[in-house]
Amino acid sequence: MGTLEQRVRRYLLSRLCHRAVLDLYQEAVAAGLLGTHFDRAGRATALRSWFVSDKARDLLSGDPAHDRRIIGRMIGSGCRHCNDMVTDYRFSTDDTGSDCRNIYDWSTPEPADPQRKPKSGRRGTSRESGISFSYVGNLLREHLPAPAPMHVAVALLVARTVGTSLLRLSMLTNPLRSPTPFVLIKAPVNRFEASVGMMLEDGLLLPFPCKLEDVLREGPLSGRYRDSGSAGPQQRRLKTVAGSAALKRDDRIVRGRLRHAMTDEPAPVLVVDETRRALTPVLTETADLVVECTGFDGPMVADLLHICVGVPPQETMTLLESSAFDLKCLSIDDLVLAVRPGRSANEILSILAMLVERCSDEDIDGKAANGENGHRRSSGDRGRGRASEKQTSDPNPGDAGVELILPVAVSDAEDAGMSSGRKQASASRTPVLSVETLSGYGPAREWAIDLKADLGLWREGRLSWSDMSTKLLLSGPPGTGKTTFARALCNSLQVPMLTTSVANWLEPGYLGDVLKLMLASFEAAASRSPSILFIDEIDNIGTRQMAGHRNYDDYWSSLINRLLELLDGSAKTEGVVIVAATNLPEKIDPALLRSGRLESHVRLPLPDLETLTSILAHHLGDDLPEVLSSAPTGRPRSRLRPPPARDNDPQRLRKNAQRRKAEKGKRVSP
Template sequence: MEALNDRITRYLMKRLRRHAVMTVYERAAGAGLLDTQLAGHVVGQVTGDEQHGRVWRVGERARHELTGVPVLDRAIVERIMRKGRASLVTRAGHHGSERFRDVEAKDRFDFDLPTEPVPAARHKARGKNARDPDTAGGANPTPDIGFAYIAGLLRDELPPPNPVHVAVCLLVSRAVAASASTSAAWRAALAMPAPFVLLKAPVKRFEICLAMMLEDGLIVPFRTALEDVLYGNPLSGRYRQHTVPGERRLKTLSGRAVTPENEKLLRRKLRHALTNEPAPVLLIDETVPALTPVVTETADHVFECEGLDCAMIAELLHLCVGVAPKDSLRLMDDMAFDPEGLSLDDIALAVRPGRSARDTLSVLAMLAEQSALNEGNEDEQTVSRDNSHRKSGSTGGGEKAKAPPETGDLELIQPVPEAGGQDMKAATQTARSTDRILRVETLCGYGAAREWALDLKADLSLWRTGDLGWDQMSTRLLLSGPPGTGKTTFARALCNTLEVPLLVTSVAHWLEPGYLGDVLKRMSAVFTVAEKNAPAILFIDEIDNIGRRQTEGTRSYDDYWTSMINRLLELLDGTAKSQGVIVVGATNLADRIDPALLRSGRLETHVRIPLPDLETLTGIFAHHLGADLEAVLASAPAAAGKSRLRPPPARNGRPLRRKSPVAPDTDQGPRHD
């Protein structure tokens, strides 16, 4: 009896074969050799699509250009199909004697079945455009040019198997066969209305390649519309402009996205996927370590394999290039070939048409060695970064310190030490703004924010002596106002006033990695750095970019943004329980911030900074000009009595215009007053 692994492999290879045949048929239809239409099943014809009922017929171009002579018609079909696109396969042995036994394919989807010869009368036709004697003089097409005849001629246009697709099929079949001892076990898994299935194959790029094959209908006999459980974008990474009739919903999860950090979010999303909108859930995992028990112990079925090995590489070469498995295994033994570390990208680079088995294995060995070296270098760089971070963290100096790599190369800004006596007076009176120290005490136009900062300075002194608890202090502030009102300047001045480090970040900086898991890690890393440098100020610029949760589906990928807001709420609550972290947020649009972020214990103090009035502008100029203020005012030109900035008021509804003291040059054309 055939093994389960072989049965699944044979089925998946037939799926790939059928897809290749349909692709050739579509190309032939574009060239005019075939016609297609959407209709029900018709006896004696081929239905090309299960959902649409696509029917293929012989096209008019084939009826009028083909001769009925197989040798000649092969060249005609080759020329027509190659027009605008070169054929993907190497042809050999097409031109021989007229005794060549040609095709009348009985299986429309299998070009390799035994064929029958064309009647001898057809081999006696002369010329490329020869016609049957009964129809040569008229307009009727050759009667023997049927679909089976065209299908046989098209087999030379069939592309070679895609090695990546074949590798994915082998991994899937081995995983299912290794975990389901009998065919009844995996049939029971498929029969469930909405199963939760974990499919693990530790090979890089397995997740995205399998997702794309599911969308294209290469694994199951229908196309699927992928919906990611955690994120809005599908696992395949493709942008879907429209839905395809007949496709079925499949919810997916990426093993790389299942991390301990988002375990709470994962539980909530899985509950919604399995109960609120029931649909099959497929978790595709390409990682080596085991996933969290939240998914491994709750999945209905777990299918996993060990990844690529020599036996699978030998079977891959047999299916793609026709090399006997025993020959490939013998070459691997001679080369001491080790496939560990190979990715599906490496398979695509190595398994190429016309390349021998020895050359293919040599390329695979080189790629595996390079992958091992790259992984080793990455590990060394990680250790080096960790050691350098430990060393820099132990110095305690007043210079700028590099944050950990998870934060995206942020820098901690240390406060400028306050000078005393004559030095302080000189620093305050210097005329150069670059030499002046920003402090909240010397800023103008901040109103309640300035009072909040001065109160915090006094409370911070009491906290350092142990006379005041951190939970009794107001350490959260939201600054809002139009652009250019000095929100970032206030944060830098607060750093110098409180004499604590300043960590500047923004929501845009958090979003740089793109993937939700990496974004959440960066958010957590920033807060961790602030806690390690406590007491410190964490300044979050453009915090309104994180948005609100009550959007009712009006914003794309609402789940993505909701996850970010929930993580920020957790971080704010967690930091509130810790000691020494002052959080200041800045925004131009305070009404776009989720109300939960403005509640007590979070960004509870909200100060709106208006545009500066005349008194504030005077104070700003005085701060930046310093001792040069009087000299600048004295250098202002005297006001001219006759100078006007605008024309005089209108009289009787007609505006008065001043005449130019100099007559216009006539060569410059007429005036347009």
């Protein structure tokens, strides 16, 4: 029987081998060696069976050496796993080294008819020559591909989590028999979450493929966007939570989303965690089953190399004793890059040591910068005295798809102007762009001035962020100064501004990457609070009322839902002033304009004569008196009006029009 870890390991590896055999049979069908048919026989799903094709019976003679060459030419040449595959390793499924052939109960190949000598040619072999399915299947199985390191690594990690956390098999099976089990699995290995998600979708961990639905609406656990329509006949719904995403969320949000997942359309919930931190008790204390391990170790790496490339475990263990890298820093990406067919154990371990040395620190630092190792800052940390601490932990704005703009200090600009005035008296200086110096913005200017006063009270702890108006939508024709207003607000409030656009969010294309980029933009702004997040061209995200009028409606609905979630409530956006701009406000989903979101909407008209005069005066700065003194003298003319017509005599124009009309009537009369 073996230990519980060995039993789970044997089951998972057998699933990988089973899938490899099915894929190989499918290649044999394409090559004409096998045929297949489906038998429903009253079942919900059809049962597929395989048989030897007539083509194979004509080509194969019953001589294994001859038939092996024939099959090799038909499915081996040009096959993705032919040339580099290790053919002499044994895909062991238990510690005794038993071959996985026993899993499928392969029968002994039937020998050729002793009364009939096989012919050397391809034709003339009868169907009674011993060419059975078990005989062809054993020859086909020699072309099984080497198992993927990612699949084997996840299988070994899952088996280790179960073996180290549970004592009996019943402790695993009893919670899983529930209609909606809630399971948490933790392995501190980078890329463990996405790898588990991909294998669940492909049906490599469970007896069926899964349709994954993220509880926290972070995108699929696998990172792959697939059609979100109804599940297939063999698929089953599975709701997932990524531990790295749960660490970034408030406990109240996690609790609410889990309640929604378990009560509205209930389905099994699986939490997959790859972080080294302990998850919130909302997950660990409420789960039906919690299994975890400490990551890779020597026996696990030796087992993986033995399965994937046929290296004896003793050889790997001997080399690991002389190596100096930490196996717990290995990621699944490192194994995929290093464990390749044809490489020796020494080469693989040398590559792994290099990857661990160059990438492990960057991965840990990157996760810490993205907030996986820290909680949301409290209201007492909002002062400027913690600026040095934020500088060391803030993520790079470029990684979040935003541009960082720092405010221009008014005192610095004035000092610079004074020094330049001493050096060159005739030098002109343009005033610092601020809300106070803007013209033509009407309600938007008043909103900004009120916000500046409220921000001072908030910094002193005398005003709650929820009592402030901190979200604004600016709309108007192109050229009305929406971006200029955002830059002026940055200088007036003396806070950094991070600029992005919906086009930047949509650049990756895949839904999971787009949702992560949206979240990263808000997190980058929150890490520099108080700050301004300026979102340009927000109308590109569309509206849910357009359902049925464009492709991939579920894709666009997911984007709108994510933006609603990021904008909703003051707790998520505390310390972040959000300003959005658009030329087409009618294309924005109405839910984005409700209370708590972009509730303040200011429409900017084209500037009138007075506003244009003020704009020109602002840009001329100190040069304005000199420009006015050099203006031409004479009769004042009305500005900004077209010149009069050359012949502006109304009576003459009327007579000319009547004459042309009379001449036209004479030409058309008979």
